[in-house]
Amino acid sequence: MAEVFDTLRQSILRLEESIARGERMDPRIEARILRDRTERVARQPEQVEHVLDAVAVLAFERGGRRYAVRLEGLSDVTPLVQVARVPGLPPPYLGVTARRGKVVAVVDLPQLFSPGARTSSDARWLVMAASGEVVCGVAADVLHDIVDVGPTALGRAMPTFPALVQRYTIGVLEDRTVVLDLPGLLSDPALRVEDRDL
Amino acid sequence: MKPGDAVYEELCQTLRQEASEQVERIGAALLELEQGPTGQEREALVQEAFRQAHNLKGAASSLGFTLTARLAHAIESLLDDLRDASRDAADPLLDAVHQGLAAVNDAIEADPEAKSDPRVTPVIEELIRKHETSSAESPSLRRTTAPSRTLTDPPANLLAGLPAIDPTSVSRPLTGPSRSSSGGFTQPQGEAGGWHAWAGAEGEAAEEQWAQQSPGRSAPEETLRVSLRKLDALMAQVGELLAARLRTDQRLSELRSVLANEEARLERRKALRSMVRDTAPPHLDPWVQRLVDTLGDGTEHQQGLVRQLRDLVRAFEADALHSTILSGELQEDIRRIQTFPLASVLSPLPRAVRNMAREASKDAQLVVEGADVELDKKVLEALRDPLNHLLRNAVDHGLEPPHVRRDRGKPVRGTIRIHADHRGNQIAITIRDDGPGVDLEAVRRRAIQRGLVSEAAAVDMSEHRLLQLLFAPGFTTRSTASALSGRGIGLDAVRTVIEGLHGTVTVHSEPGRGTTVLIALPLTVYVVQALVLRVGDHTLALPISAIHRILRITPAEVLEVEQSEAVVIDGQPVALLSLASLLRIDSDRSIENRIPVVVVGAGDQRFALAVDEIVSDETLLAKSFEPPLMRLRNIGGATILGDGSVVLMLNPVDLLRSASMRDGERAWVVPKRAERTRPRVLLADDSFTTRALERSVLEAAGFDVVAVADGQEALTVLESNPDFDAVVSDVSMPRVTGLDLCQRIRATERLRALPVILVSSLGSEEDLGRGLAAGADAYVVKSEFDHEKLVGKVNELLGRA
Numbered sequence: 001m002a003e004v005f006d007t008l009r010q011s012i013l014r015l016e017e018s019i020a021r022g023e024r025m026d027p028r029i030e031a032r033i034l035r036d037r038t039e040r041v042a043r044q045p046e047q048v049e050h051v052l053d054a055v056a057v058l059a060f061e062r063g064g065r066r067y068a069v070r071l072e073g074l075s076d077v078t079p080l081v082q083v084a085r086v087p088g089l090p091p092p093y094l095g096v097t098a099r100r101g102k103v104v105a106v107v108d109l110p111q112l113f114s115p116g117a118r119t120s121s122d123a124r125w126l127v128m129a130a131s132g133e134v135v136c137g138v139a140a141d142v143l144h145d146i147v148d149v150g151p152t153a154l155g156r157a158m159p160t161f162p163a164l165v166q167r168y169t170i171g172v173l174e175d176r177t178v179v180l181d182l183p184g185l186l187s188d189p190a191l192r193v194e195d196r197d198l
Numbered sequence: 199m200k201p202g203d204a205v206y207e208e209l210c211q212t213l214r215q216e217a218s219e220q221v222e223r224i225g226a227a228l229l230e231l232e233q234g235p236t237g238q239e240r241e242a243l244v245q246e247a248f249r250q251a252h253n254l255k256g257a258a259s260s261l262g263f264t265l266t267a268r269l270a271h272a273i274e275s276l277l278d279d280l281r282d283a284s285r286d287a288a289d290p291l292l293d294a295v296h297q298g299l300a301a302v303n304d305a306i307e308a309d310p311e312a313k314s315d316p317r318v319t320p321v322i323e324e325l326i327r328k329h330e331t332s333s334a335e336s337p338s339l340r341r342t343t344a345p346s347r348t349l350t351d352p353p354a355n356l357l358a359g360l361p362a363i364d365p366t367s368v369s370r371p372l373t374g375p376s377r378s379s380s381g382g383f384t385q386p387q388g389e390a391g392g393w394h395a396w397a398g399a400e401g402e403a404a405e406e407q408w409a410q411q412s413p414g415r416s417a418p419e420e421t422l423r424v425s426l427r428k429l430d431a432l433m434a435q436v437g438e439l440l441a442a443r444l445r446t447d448q449r450l451s452e453l454r455s456v457l458a459n460e461e462a463r464l465e466r467r468k469a470l471r472s473m474v475r476d477t478a479p480p481h482l483d484p485w486v487q488r489l490v491d492t493l494g495d496g497t498e499h500q501q502g503l504v505r506q507l508r509d510l511v512r513a514f515e516a517d518a519l520h521s522t523i524l525s526g527e528l529q530e531d532i533r534r535i536q537t538f539p540l541a542s543v544l545s546p547l548p549r550a551v552r553n554m555a556r557e558a559s560k561d562a563q564l565v566v567e568g569a570d571v572e573l574d575k576k577v578l579e580a581l582r583d584p585l586n587h588l589l590r591n592a593v594d595h596g597l598e599p600p601h602v603r604r605d606r607g608k609p610v611r612g613t614i615r616i617h618a619d620h621r622g623n624q625i626a627i628t629i630r631d632d633g634p635g636v637d638l639e640a641v642r643r644r645a646i647q648r649g650l651v652s653e654a655a656a657v658d659m660s661e662h663r664l665l666q667l668l669f670a671p672g673f674t675t676r677s678t679a680s681a682l683s684g685r686g687i688g689l690d691a692v693r694t695v696i697e698g699l700h701g702t703v704t705v706h707s708e709p710g711r712g713t714t715v716l717i718a719l720p721l722t723v724y725v726v727q728a729l730v731l732r733v734g735d736h737t738l739a740l741p742i743s744a745i746h747r748i749l750r751i752t753p754a755e756v757l758e759v760e761q762s763e764a765v766v767i768d769g770q771p772v773a774l775l776s777l778a779s780l781l782r783i784d785s786d787r788s789i790e791n792r793i794p795v796v797v798v799g800a801g802d803q804r805f806a807l808a809v810d811e812i813v814s815d816e817t818l819l820a821k822s823f824e825p826p827l828m829r830l831r832n833i834g835g836a837t838i839l840g841d842g843s844v845v846l847m848l849n850p851v852d853l854l855r856s857a858s859m860r861d862g863e864r865a866w867v868v869p870k871r872a873e874r875t876r877p878r879v880l881l882a883d884d885s886f887t888t889r890a891l892e893r894s895v896l897e898a899a900g901f902d903v904v905a906v907a908d909g910q911e912a913l914t915v916l917e918s919n920p921d922f923d924a925v926v927s928d929v930s931m932p933r934v935t936g937l938d939l940c941q942r943i944r945a946t947e948r949l950r951a952l953p954v955i956l957v958s959s960l961g962s963e964e965d966l967g968r969g970l971a972a973g974a975d976a977y978v979v980k981s982e983f984d985h986e987k988l989v990g991k992v993n994e995l996l997g998r999a
Contacts (some may be wrong), residue, residue: 081445084844085736087781088831096823096836098844100434103836105827135824186826194828 054148055170059177060127060140063110063119066177067138070170071146073183075130080106080123080139089193091115094139097126104128105193107138107186112165113178131183136191138182154179164190206261210310213257217266217306220250221299224273225549228292228299232552234285241281247295248277254302263309265318266302272325273298279332287332294328296553297321429535436525436532443518443525443842450514457507464504467497526840529819537819540618540627541569543578547589551614554593561600561611562593568618571625577719580699581627584692588629588715589614591689596631596713606710608632620743621851624701625721630714636707638664665705669693720822721835728818728837729796730845732811733777734784737845739818739837740796744850746804747797748812752917754948756793756867763867765806767797773857776867777807780856781832785810793867798850805857808867820847832856877923877996881905882912882939883957884931888980892926892957895985901992909934913942920949924992929958929969937972944973953995957988 025033057068058077083095083106092111096103106126110117123139154171157178161169168185172178185191227247235243255270257263273295280291301321308315474490482490548564555562597603597612604610618627641664645651650667651659669689696703701719708714728739729748747767756774757764764771774795778785794812797804818837823830834849879901883889893903904922906912910933912925925943929936936956943949953976956969961979969977976991992998 079445081448082843084836084846086830086833086846087736087783088833089827093827096827096844096846098838098842100438101430101436101838102434102824103821103838103844104824133825136826192826192828193830195831 054150056146057149057179058127058146059144060125061142061144062108062123062138062140063117065110065113066144066175067109067140068147068149068173068177068179069127069129069182070179073129073131073181075128077125077127077140077143080126083123083139088195092191093193094123097137099126099128099135099137102135105136107136107191109138109180112185113161115162127182129183129186131187134183134187136186138186149173149179164188209261210263213261213263214306216257217254217302220254221302222546222549223247223250224295225299225546228295229548229552231280231288232292244277244281248274251277258306258309261310263306265309265312265315265322266305269298269301269305269318269322269325272322272329275329276325276332279329283332290328291332293556294325296549296556298325299549300553424535429532433532433536436529439525439528443521443840446518446521447841450511450518453507453511453514457504457511460500460504460507464497464500467493467500471497522840525842529838529840530817536574537572538575538578539569540571540573540578540625541566543581543585544569544616544618547585547616550586551589551593554590555597555612558594559599560593560597562597563611563613564589565613565615567615571618571620573625573721577625577699577721580695581717581719584695584703584717585616585627585629587689587692592629592631592633592713592715596633598633620721620726620741621718625719627717627719628714629717630712632712635709635711635713636665636668636705638707641665641667661707665707668705669703721820726818726820726847727815728820728847729815730813731777731794731796731809732813733781733809736781736783737813737843738777738848739816739820739845740798740848741850742815744798745796746799749795749797749806750792751795752792754917754920754946757947765795767806772797773805774867775805775807775857777809780807780853798853803854805854807853818845818847876900876902877992877998878902878904878921879992880912880915880922880925881927882907882909882925882931882936883928884908885928888928892985892988895988896926896992899989899993908932909936909939912939916943916946916949920952922952923996924953924955926955926957926988926992929956929960929965937968940969940972940974953992955988955991955995 056071058071058074059066059068061067078099080097083097085095086093089095089105092108092115094106094108097106098104106123108117108119108123110119123141125140125143126137127140128135128137149171153173155173157166157169157172159166165180165185168181168188170179170181224247227243227250231240231243231247251270251274255267255274258266258270276291276295276298280288280295283291298321301318304315304317308318471493474493478486478490544566547566551562551564592614593612596614598606598608600610603612612632614629614631616627616629618625620626638661642656642659645659645664645667646653646656650670669692693703696717696719699719701717703715703717706714706716726739727742729742729745731738731740749765749767751765755765757766757771759771763774765774766772776785777796794809795806796809796812797806799805820835820837822835832849832852833846834852835847836844837847838844877900879896881889881892881896881903883892883905884907889905889907893905896903904915906915908931909927912927913934916922916925925939927936927939931939934942936958940954940956943952943954954974955976955978956972956974957978957980958965958969959980966977975995978988978991
């Protein structure tokens with residue numbers, strides 16, 4: 001540190017002497033100094049990540065697995081009182097339930113990820129997607145908070161996910177929560193049940 | 199009030215709605231009059247039509263619908279002429295009134311701005327001419343109506359003098375006048391427009407009219423127009439209510455569980471207290487005494503708590519029951535609002551057909567069947583236009599002119615039938631005429647002409663394909679269009695609407711006999727009378743319309759026919775299947791004395807379904823599934839019960855198809871005899887000693903033995919479980935003897951082949967003969983009883999020798 005001050009003091013003394021002698025700086029050097037100074041001053045400030053890029057999602061659990069869906073993709077979340085099993089209705093459907101006067105299908109998300117996965121059928125919540133004419137929901141055991149998820153927090157979907165799920169996975173969070181485009185998923189033709197082989 | 203005001207517009211809308219209903223009622227009365235009734239019946243019909251026309255006139259006048267009022271007045275006058283007209287004179291009057299009715303809609307559309315309209319004014323003038331002609335021919339026609347106005351414009355709009363009207367009061371339909379305190383007649387207060395005040399003799403005559411035309415008829419029901427969107431929202435709220443009701447049941451169940459736990463705890467405390475009191479020494483240490491007292495206090499407190507809990511549970515149960523009843527009633531009321539009978543769409547059609555036929559110079563009648571089927575209002579509204587199109591086609595293309603029909607030996611009047619019924623989760627509407635059928639050659643020629651098919655392809659085209667061409671846009675076999683049809687638009691439009699409702703429309707033709715159009719529509723919401731069943735832990739509903747019979751059968755009545763089970767019904771074997779097996783679900787039905795069976799059929803096909811329990815029959819509001827569930831085999835939809843639970847609706851048509859497809863193993867209703875290492879013998883003897891002896895002998899010989907005390911018990915066992923290899927029976931037994939037992943076994947299809955050995959102390963030739971005559975396979979005399987002989991006989995009969 002002392003050397004730095006000495007160097008600085010020496011430079012200032014020489015400058016004073018030059019000014020006293022009426023000397024002027026070489027114009028080329030002067031121009032370069034001014035240019036460097038201008039560039040330093042005009043540098044763009046650092047980009048700060050905006051809070052508005054975050055997406056609000058509802059996190060929930062089903063069968064010990066964590067999922068999250070965007071709030072804007074939900075129509076409502078209600079207690080799931082009874083699921084009537086339907087003979088011949090294939091997985092990943094648990095069955096149907098009554099919802100605001102309609103009979104709607106209930107999907108079990110773990111069975112979408114792992115066909116044949118066994119989950120308890122005692123789900124307590126129905127998370128309904130809002131998507132055109134599709135009126136369908138997913139079962140949830142536990143509801144967690146509504147959280148804001150920034151784009152940098154989302155990891156890519158695992159390549160081991162089934163193709164259908166990969167298409168509608170927005171990302172995976174650090175705590176293994178899979179963030180889904182639920183309306184898109186439940187509207188996919190692959191989930192359509194139309195038994196016409198009679 | 200004036201045009202543009204919200205209240206005025208509301209009133210106008212009410213008028214339009216009412217006018218439509220009044221036109222329908224007048225039209226219905228006219229159609230009945232055309233059947234030629236006489237006397238009081240005829241008078242009542244004319245009076246009804248007149249009343250409706252009069253109401254229309256008054257309402258239209260009060261709102262400034264001048265054109266409509268004039269038209270209604272002209273109709274009224276003709277109806278007046280009709281009262282005493284002869285049969286010959288009546289026909290042109292009826293035609294004229296129909297003509298007038300057809301113009302009412304145009305008049306309403308033109309009003310209230312127009313003073314004249316090219317569609318309406320000529321009709322009014324024509325009606326006036328007819329009335330004047332009729333009056334000139336029959337000057338003695340009784341004038342019974344008031345007001346005694348000539349055919350001029352009705353009084354000026356009275357609205358300026360009226361107070362502002364509460365919009366809710368427009369719900370009341372426009373009725374006739376009622377007597378006022380002055381003895382004349384005024385419109386009731388609150389009606390849309392208090393118009394005529396009739397006094398004196400005219401009023402009395404009017405009163406007489408009203409009394410005559412509505413003997414014992416109650417005041418018209420108040421109505422209110424409600425948007426479907428609001429009804430849907432209301433239904434959704436009812437759905438929420440039912441879901442909340444279900445949660446209430448769960449809370450009640452939890453509360454009962456708490457009560458049970460507390461009751462058990464109370465019992466334990468009481469027992470402990472009793473033990474302490476009984477075993478404690480007479481003098482206790484004060485500290486111990488305090489402990490004992492505390493235990494006593496705690497028990498008393500617990501008792502009070504349990505009492506309170508019991509009261510709470512009882513009250514909760516009563517409230518829950520009441521809530522269930524109310525929810526069910528609410529749902530039923532909403533159901534009645536959401537669905538309407540098909541008749542609401544079909545009722546105007548007979549008159550429409552009449553008019554179409556007149557227009558085409560033909561004679562036709564429309565017969566409607568199944569009009570009480572109830573459907574979603576949206577589907578009903580969508581069906582109006584297609585049905586009109588199809589009827590136009592039927593009249594124009596489907597029926598021959600009267601002279602042609604006469605030459606062909608057919609009734610001059612053609613008949614078009616509309617029939618509607620539920621088929622599974624669809625409604626089928628057929629429109630059938632008795633005309634010549636479709637001219638397939640004309641269709642073929644036109645198809646070639648229009649380039650729809652090549653000549654070569656047209657030659658081989660099937661009838662089905664040719665008929666489908668009728669739905670092609672712009673297709674018609676007509677060279678010129680009539681007023682009814684012929685532009686090739688109708689059937690294309692029909693198919694577009696029906697397919698928009700996810701339905702299908704097909705045409706069938708019988709040359710010389712007629713054409714049938716079949717519309718099949720999936721039902722989104724429909725009312726169905728259903729039988730509620732239980733299979734395992736599934737509660738299911740089956741439309742009663744598909745059920746032929748409900749039975750309870752015994753396992754003994756189940757036959758085996760070529761690797762299938764069957765049961766005899768009305769003397770014929772009917773295939774028997776387990777519903778659980780058909781649906782691939784678990785059943786918890788064990789082999790019982792009586793198996794509940796539902797015989798289901800469609801057409802000439804039927805089969806019997808064994809279920810676990812028949813719960814009840816209910817009127818249900820069934821709904822289709824929401825996307826992405828589009829169609830499920832065997833399941834037609836679901837219904838939501840009063841407690842919020844979902845019950846699946848079975849599709850009997852699918853069940854029939856599934857039953858005829860043997861895909862994979864199917865469980866037997868009565869399990870087949872399992873392979874056993876030890877043969878099974880049923881032993882019947884009223885002697886305990888003999889029974890024990892024979893049992894031990896047979897068991898030692900390697901048989902499993904079921905022993906009973908008499909023939910009746912043996913029959914009971916065989917009915918519930920006929921899985922035996924042989925029967926060994928005494929002859930002399932109370933209630934049912936061995937001989938009777940043997941005869942009954944031989945008379946039962948399923949048991950006929952069961953080996954029977956009679957064992958008796960009666961050893962004469964006659965006894966032996968009687969035993970063999972009863973069908974016994976062997977007869978062993980007890981006095982000669984040799985256990986080896988008995989075992990040998992059984993082994994011999996079972997092929998184990």
